Structures are given as C-alpha cells and as structure tokens.
Amino acid sequence: MIKFEQVSKAYPGGFQALNNVSFNVEPGEMAFLTGHSGAGKSTVLKLISMMERPTAGRVLINGHDLKKISRKQVAYARRDIGMIFQDHRLLMDRTVFDNVALPLLIEGYSMGEARKRVQAALEKVGLGDKIRHYPRMLSGGEQQRVGIARAVVNKPPLLLADEPTGNLDPKLSAEIIKLFEDFNRVGVSVVIATHDLGLIARLRYRTLTLKDGRMINDGLVEENL
Numbered sequence: 752m753i754k755f756e757q758v759s760k761a762y763p764g765g766f767q768a769l770n771n772v773s774f775n776v777e778p779g780e781m782a783f784l785t786g787h788s789g790a791g792k793s794t795v796l797k798l799i800s801m802m803e804r805p806t807a808g809r810v811l812i813n814g815h816d817l818k819k820i821s822r823k824q825v826a827y828a829r830r831d832i833g834m835i836f837q838d839h840r841l842l843m844d845r846t847v848f849d850n851v852a853l854p855l856l857i858e859g860y861s862m863g864e865a866r867k868r869v870q871a872a873l874e875k876v877g878l879g880d881k882i883r884h885y886p887r888m889l890s891g892g893e894q895q896r897v898g899i900a901r902a903v904v905n906k907p908p909l910l911l912a913d914e915p916t917g918n919l920d921p922k923l924s925a926e927i928i929k930l931f932e933d934f935n936r937v938g939v940s941v942v943i944a945t946h947d948l949g950l951i952a953r954l955r956y957r958t959l960t961l962k963d964g965r966m967i968n969d970g971l972v973e974e975n976l
C-alpha cells in the first residue's frame with residue numbers, strides 16, 4: 752500500500768526533516784507512527800498525501816511512484832486517501848452535512864447521492880442525528896468524528912491521521928481509535944501519527960518510530976519502550 756525507499760526530505764532553507772527512511776505498510780494494515788515533536792511524523796504523512804515531495808528516494812502508493820504523478824493529477828490521486836487532522840479543519844460556518852459532503856460535491860456526485868453517502872458516513876461515526884447541526888454545537892470529540900466522516904465519505908482505501916486524539920481526553924481518544932479499528936476491520940489501511948505513547952502501549956499495533964528524521968524502530972510497541 753505504502754512504500755518508502757530511502758526517502759529524505761529537506762525543506763527549503765535546508766532543514767533535513769527526514770533522512771534515508773524506508774518502510775512498508777501493507778494493504779489492510781493499521782500502524783502507528785510515533786516520535787518526539789519535530790521527529791518528522793507530519794512530514795511522512797505529507798509525502799504520502801503529496802502535499803510535499805521527497806528530495807531523495809521514492810514514495811510508492813499501490814506500486815505507483817508518486818514522483819510520476821504530475822501536479823495536475825494530484826487531486827485525482829488524493830481521492831484514495833482520507834486525511835484526518837488534530838484540529839479537524841471543519842468549516843465552522845457550514846453544517847455537518849456541508850462539511851462531510853464537500854469531497855463528494857468536488858468529485859461531482861449529485862446532491863441525492865451525496866445525501867445518502869453523508870448519512871451513511873455519519874451513522875458509521877455515531878452522528879446520524881447531527882446532520883443539520885453546525886460544528887460549534889458539537890463537542891470536541893464529536894467535531895473530530897465529523898472530520899473522520901468527511902475523510903471516509905468517498906470510501907478511500909487509505910486513512911492518514913495526524914494526532915487525531917491530540918485535543919481529547921483518554922476516554923474520547925479510545926473511542927476515536929476504536930472508530931479507526933472499525934474501518935481497518937473492513938479492509939481500510941490506517942496510519943496514525945501520534946506522540947501519545949500511553950495510547951499506543953495499550954494497543955498491539957505495529958509502531959514505526961522516528962527520531963530526528965530517522966526511522967529508529969519498526970515493530971510492536973513493547974519492543975520500542
């Protein structure tokens with residue numbers, strides 16, 4: 752699903768955010784990506800989602816070398832990736848429906864089809880009765896769920912989450928992780944970047960650990976601690 756081959760990334764100005772990073776994520780796998788602040792977690796996610804390009808090495812998604820995807824093709828290729836952010840990035844002056852429908856309407860779905868799919872996505876995240884609400888009427892955990900519904904509404908095979916539980920207490924965090932597990936159980940590949948080691952220690956998932964831009968460990972979390 753995801754393959755990094757000796758990937759390095761230097762940002763303009765010369766800062767080396769990633770140094771010779773190699774790893775694979777198999778189709779249907781769920782993995783955590785961890786490391787200290789500034790270790791390079793977000794950079795890995797940005798390279799997968801084509802928001803940044805590597806300065807060396809290759810990133811492959813489903814066998815496609817992302818270097819060969821032109822800027823024009825990026826939006827099309829991104830449809831296979833659902834992104835979830837810590838700050839959820841919802842449009843606060845739009846309803847839950849408008850927020851979740853956005854990727855579908857951009858893709859050209861009819862309003863009728865969008866309505867069906869948005870309702871189904873909201874039901875999967877437990878918010879079937881909140882379609883007409885505005886995000887500010889929802890709790891932080893519920894807002895994060897709307898962000899997840901928006902990420903999954905067009906059924907991408909890959910979900911990338913950047914600190915999805917960063918603003919939530921442990922109980923709500925566990926509920927959000929459970930949602931990712933539900934999607935993973937039906938075959939979606941999931942990569943979650945987090946520095947919450949307590950959260951991942953309770954779960955037995957593969958953990959990729961970055962330190963100063965290098966991959967220092969790739970295994971179950973017990974091996975990392």
Ligand SMILES: Nc1ncnc2c1ncn2[C@@H]1O[C@H](COP(=O)(O)OP(=O)(O)OP(=O)(O)O)[C@@H](O)[C@H]1O
Nearest residue numbers: 762763766768786787788789790791792793794795
């Ligand atoms: N656009 C950019 N331009 C220059 N430097 C950048 C840019 N984006 C990130 N960096 C630097 O690259 C390094 C890695 O950043 P990255 O966001 O990948 O880390 P992270 O592990 O996700 O950190 P955090 O947990 O704090 O979000 C940091 O030192 C950061 O300052």
